[in-house]
Amino acid sequence: MDSIKPGGNSEREPAQLSVSIDQDLCIGNGMCWSIAPEAFAEQPGGQSAPTDPSAPPLDRLLEAAASCPVAAVSVSDRSTGRALELPF
Ligand code: SF4
Numbered sequence: 001m002d003s004i005k006p007g008g009n010s011e012r013e014p015a016q017l018s019v020s021i022d023q024d025l026c027i028g029n030g031m032c033w034s035i036a037p038e039a040f041a042e043q044p045g046g047q048s049a050p051t052d053p054s055a056p057p058l059d060r061l062l063e064a065a066a067s068c069p070v071a072a073v074s075v076s077d078r079s080t081g082r083a084l085e086l087p088f
Helices: 031-035 058-066
Strands: 017-021 040-042 048-050 073-077
Touching: 017 048, 017 058, 031 040, 031 058, 058 073
Parallel strands: none
Antiparallel strands: 017 073, 040 048
16 A cells, blocks of 8 residues: 655645545545545535545645545545555
């Protein structure tokens, strides 16, 4: 698993990343969209869906993903498909 840390020590840009949410895990508590509302949105059923991972700064995108209490959010490198280790 690749490692990526907040603070811009990666060459990756948010546009190079893909975000997915495991709908079987998501409990809809809203942590992700409260931290990065540009990248996550509440669906009608109360769960989260990824919207635009390139919209927030990278650090905040990763903070939002790492804040998920049930680890439902995955962030991958779009070019390799490899999941990134979240920073927290
Ligand atoms: S933080 Fe996790 S559990 Fe909460 S809404 Fe986002 S994906 Fe769902």
